[in-house]
Amino acid sequence: MGLLSKFERDPPATTTDYVDKVAPSPRVDVEKARGDIQDEGNAVAHHHHVDPEAEKRVVRKLDWRVTPLVSALYLVSFLDRSNIGNAKIAGMSVDLDLTGNRYQWLLNIFYISYIIFEFQVIMWKIMPPHIWATIVVLGWGLIATLQAATFSWSAEMVCRFLLGVTEAGFGPGIPYLLSFFYLRHEVGLRCGIFLSCAPLATTFAGALAYGITSGHARIANWRLLFLVEGIPTILLVPVVFFFLPDSPDKARFLTEDEKLIAKARGVRQVGTHERIGGVVWKDIGLCLLDPIAWFTALMYFSCNVSFSSLPVFLPTILQDMGFTAVNAQGLTAPPYFVSFLVTIGSTYIADRTQQRGYMLMFLSCIGGIGYILLATCESVGARYFGVFLAASGIFPCIANILPWVLNNQGSDTRRGTGIAMLNLIGQCGPLLGTNVFPTTQSPRYVEGMAICAAFTFFNGFLAISLRTLLKWENKKLDKKYGSQIDRIASRTGDPKGPESVVSEENYGPTFRYIL
Numbered sequence: 408m409g410l411l412s413k414f415e416r417d418p419p420a421t422t423t424d425y426v427d428k429v430a431p432s433p434r435v436d437v438e439k440a441r442g443d444i445q446d447e448g449n450a451v452a453h454h455h456h457v458d459p460e461a462e463k464r465v466v467r468k469l470d471w472r473v474t475p476l477v478s479a480l481y482l483v484s485f486l487d488r489s490n491i492g493n494a495k496i497a498g499m500s501v502d503l504d505l506t507g508n509r510y511q512w513l514l515n516i517f518y519i520s521y522i523i524f525e526f527q528v529i530m531w532k533i534m535p536p537h538i539w540a541t542i543v544v545l546g547w548g549l550i551a552t553l554q555a556a557t558f559s560w561s562a563e564m565v566c567r568f569l570l571g572v573t574e575a576g577f578g579p580g581i582p583y584l585l586s587f588f589y590l591r592h593e594v595g596l597r598c599g600i601f602l603s604c605a606p607l608a609t610t611f612a613g614a615l616a617y618g619i620t621s622g623h624a625r626i627a628n629w630r631l632l633f634l635v636e637g638i639p640t641i642l643l644v645p646v647v648f649f650f651l652p653d654s655p656d657k658a659r660f661l662t663e664d665e666k667l668i669a670k671a672r673g674v675r676q677v678g679t680h681e682r683i684g685g686v687v688w689k690d691i692g693l694c695l696l697d698p699i700a701w702f703t704a705l706m707y708f709s710c711n712v713s714f715s716s717l718p719v720f721l722p723t724i725l726q727d728m729g730f731t732a733v734n735a736q737g738l739t740a741p742p743y744f745v746s747f748l749v750t751i752g753s754t755y756i757a758d759r760t761q762q763r764g765y766m767l768m769f770l771s772c773i774g775g776i777g778y779i780l781l782a783t784c785e786s787v788g789a790r791y792f793g794v795f796l797a798a799s800g801i802f803p804c805i806a807n808i809l810p811w812v813l814n815n816q817g818s819d820t821r822r823g824t825g826i827a828m829l830n831l832i833g834q835c836g837p838l839l840g841t842n843v844f845p846t847t848q849s850p851r852y853v854e855g856m857a858i859c860a861a862f863t864f865f866n867g868f869l870a871i872s873l874r875t876l877l878k879w880e881n882k883k884l885d886k887k888y889g890s891q892i893d894r895i896a897s898r899t900g901d902p903k904g905p906e907s908v909v910s911e912e913n914y915g916p917t918f919r920y921i922l
Contacts, residue, residue, distance in 0.1 A: 461664070461665070461668055462668055462672070464665070465655070465661065465665045465668050465669055465672070466589070466593065468658075468661060468665070469588050469589070469655065469658070470597070472650070472652075472658070472660050473585075473588055473651075473652065473658075474585070474601065476646070476647070476651055477584070477585070477601055477651075478600055478603075478604045479604070479643065480577065480581075480640075480643060480647065481577075481578060481581065481601055481602070481604045481605070482604035482608045482611070483548075483608070483636070483639055483640045483643065484547065484574055484577055484578055484640075485604060485605045485608040485609070486608040486611065486612055486636050487547060487548075487551035487570065487574075487636060487637060487640060488517060488570060488571075488574060489609060489612060490612050490616070490632060490633070490636050491513060491514070491567075492721070492722050492723070493616035493632060493722055494629035494632050495629075495722070495723070496723060496726060497616065497619070497627075497628045497632060498627050498629045499627075499629040502558075502627060502629070503557070503558075503559065503560050503563055504560060505560065509560050511841060511845075512564065513560075513563060513564060513567050514567075514715075514837070514841035515838060515841060515842070516564050516567045516568045517568070517570060517571040518571060518715070518834055518835075518837040518838055519568070519571065520568045520569070520570075520571030520572045520575065521574065521575045521834050522575075522830075522834045522835060522838075523572075523575075524571070524575040524576065525575055525579060525830045525831040525834065526831075527543075527575055527576035527579075528576075528579045528580040528823060528827045529686060529823050529827060530576065530580070531580040531583055531823070532583075532686060532819065532820070532823055533686070535653045536584055536651060536652075536653050536654075537647065537648055537649075537651040537652070538648075539576070540577065540647045540648075540651055541644060541648040542576070543573050543576035543577045544577065544640060544643060544644050544647050545641070545644045546569075546572075546573035546576075547573035547574050547577070547640065548637060548638075548640030548643070548644065549641065550566055550569045550570045550573060551570060551633065551637035551640060552633065552634060552637030552638055552640075552641065553566060553637075554566045554570075554633040555626075555631070555633035555634045555637070556630075575830075579826060579830040580826070581601055582598045582601070582602075582809040582813060582826060583813070583822060583823050583826045585598060586813045586822055587654055587673075587819075588654075588655050590672065590675070591813070591814050591921065592758055592761065593758065594810050594813055594814075595754045595755075595757050595763070595807070595814075596755050596758045598754060598806060598809050598813075599751050599754025599755065599806045599807070600751055600754075601806075602750060602802070602805055602806035602809065603747045603750035603751050603802075603806065605714075605750075605805070606743040606744070606746035606747040606750060606798060606802045607743070607744070609721075609739065609740075610739075610740045610743040610744045610747065611740075612636070612739070614737065614740050615632075615636065616632060617740075619631055619632050619635060654669075654673075655669030655673065656669045656670045656673070686820045686823070687818065687820040690818050690820035690821045691820060691821075691824045693821065694820075694821040694824035694825055694828065695824065695828070697816070697821075698876070699815050699816070699825075699873065699876075699877070699920075700812070700816070700824070700825045700828050700829070702869060702872070702873040702876075703808055703811055703812045703815075703825070703829055703873070704828050704829050704831075704832035704833055705832065706767070706804075706808050706833075706866050706869045706870060706873075707805070707829045707830070707832065707833025707836070708832055708833045708835060708836040709836065709862040709863065709865050709866040709869065710801055710804045710805050710808065710833070710836070710862075710863070711805075711834060711835075711837050711840060712836040712837070712839050712840040712843075712858065712859055712862040713774065713778070713801045713840060713859040713862065713863055714801050714804075714805055714837075714840070715836060715837030715840045715841055716837070716843065716844060716855070716859065717798065717801065717859075721739050721794065722735050723735075723849075724794075724844075724850075724852065725738050725739065725791075727850035727852075728787050728790060728791070728850060729787060729850075738791070741795070742791075742794045742795045742797075742798040743798055743802075745795055745798065745799055746798040746799045746801075746802040746803065747802075749770075749799045749802075749803045750802050750803040750806045753766055753770060753803040753807060754803070754806050754807055754810070757807055761921050761922065762922055763807050763870075763874075763921060763922070764870050764871060764873060764874025764877075764922050765871075765874070766807055767804055767807050767808065767811075767866065767867065767870035768867045768870045768871050770799075770800045770801075770803050770804045770807065770867075771863050771864060771866045771867030771870065772800070772867055773796055773799055773800035774797050774799070774800020774801040774804065774863040775800065775860050775863040775867070776793075776796055776800075777792075777793045777794065777795065777796025777797030777798070777799070778793065778797050778856050778859045778860035778863060779793075779856075780792065780793030780796065781793040781797065781851075781852075781856040782851070782852075782853050782856035782857045782860060783853075785851070797859070797863075801863060804863075804866060808829070809826070809829070811921065812825045812826055812829050814920070815877065817914035817915075817918055818914070836862075839858075840859070843855035843858045843859070874922050877920040877921070877922050878920075878922055881919050881920055881922070884918070884919060888916040888917075889916075
């Protein structure tokens, strides 16, 4: 299989060889499938003939129940981690005596614990997801709210460390969880919707902070900010416990017929619908040696240099452009709302075209140009336009990298390990990104903007390099197993006919890398 062959497992027995033995009927209705699909072997035999319209109904239900829930959780998660930037200019810097590099350490300590506890991503496969999610959501909700009660820098440091521990158990694992519910050509858009809540949260943070800090509450405005933005997370805990399904076939909002279809989709993906409850240790080691995993991890690192620093420093940057503290809070909203729209649109296009490399290269150029404008221009208007470009490039890049990891690892354990590697290495980016905007470089922060621009363009270079490697590997796979057209023609005599496959997202004759 070329360069990557030594990193892959042997093809599973349940691929096209098994498909040759299944019943040749073009379609079986769901009622007949109900009687025949009592065990997994029969599920394999019948899942290819599920009514496409019925399958679309199942996907629509998942879209209305699963994706909005995890997206809402990520919105409050990102709000709780990044609102420290708004709190800083709302009086926290004075009350907690954030002199010298103390503010930078409040940012660093969050990412240090976030990195150390990245291994928690695999818990989504080991524990029932609704239980694990309940634990981590309750944890970070309480800690985020208790920040309002801190009266010293050291107490806030403890809160930020614990916030990183609990949030590390949630955000990195959600794209992995979504891969249990959606096929590889569907998961990108859902990851995009989920991750678009990062810029949406920042939009909401700016508007909310504007409203809070413009009033005259009895307690400090920054304390009220932590309370108002932390309590909703706690209120979502029972919603998570009762309404987050562990897997598609266990979703209470699906009918029995729809659960059969969900099981069939799981078999089509990985050869089984049972995907929770243990890992394959050999696959963890193989993924650690896989150059694809290292490529995407370095891309994530490059993006996170900018991704982490923009929300926490943008209010300060805008204030240094000459805007008042209150207006600076409000002006952070428009760039992030545009980024929210671009994130969803770019992942939709990448899913439809199955071309993530080109999309990432384009977005990296947009973001890089934005940072160049911020570094080189003195006009407030030009610099504010640069903020729009930077936000519209860097946030969508993150949303397209994550599904690329899921698309190009050929087992559930390797997909989980790939996501853990991505975050373990990628989350080191914020340690750099949150330290490249020292107050001594105010108001233009030329060095910080130049560093962010360099890493954004480097991300584009890595994207096109990885795409070239994957294209070359796909040619090797076509040569070894035959192209899709050749396989269909050899079995049916019609090269334009449908191909019936099992375990198509695991390594085997039908597996191909997504470019």
